[in-house]
Amino acid sequence: MLTADIPPNQAIYIKNINEKINKEELKRSLYCLFSHFGRILDVVALKTPKLRGQAWVVFTEVTAASNAVRQMQNFPFYDKPMLIQYAKSKSDCVSKVEGTFVPREKKMKQEEKVEKKRNAEDNRQSSMANGATAQNGRPAPSFQPSGQDTTMPPNNILFIQNLPVETTSMMLQLLFEQYPGFKEIRMIQAKPGIAFVEFEDDVQSSMAMQALQGFKITPQNPMVVSFAKK
């Protein structure tokens, strides 16, 4: 099947991933790298012989997945270009949210599944009405970066907004230098409230973005972090 023939899916399938990266780190990196495209429901990576070097990132919206497929295609991730397609099937975490999840052992066909669900609802009324509790990674940030496109393609340079005017580059350095790959802070005297922070590469800048997104230097100033324009 041509990869272009796979219908859009809110989950993306990534292959050609460096197999040396340990599973937990890989999941964290993928989460960081993709979280700015939209809310992520789940990241799946297995190290079994059949499944190593591949991963799934499940978004709440297919539009987020579409942007990720396009913008992150061939992104150099741990030295290997990632190859991204839509996933071929619906993710379990999505079925769980929809309440149509059927455990793997006795997985049945679509029609039977619907039938089964009807019966269950009829029989025990509402006893399992919402057995599907959404278990998302973490809440979405409560602010919306204004005037800046949050789906900007990754960049090793971060753009910081909504800083208190009294922020100094030393203060920002203390915050950002905790993250690997930090290089430097750049502020522009004529433009208070913003800064640029440079990292070695896009993966590392993404990590710092994820970690410090919304960080408050003062209670009124949750910082808004995005990738700088190229």
Add this chain to the structure above:
DNA sequence: AGCACA
């Protein structure tokens, strides 16, 4: 290359 959810 390889499409899962332990």
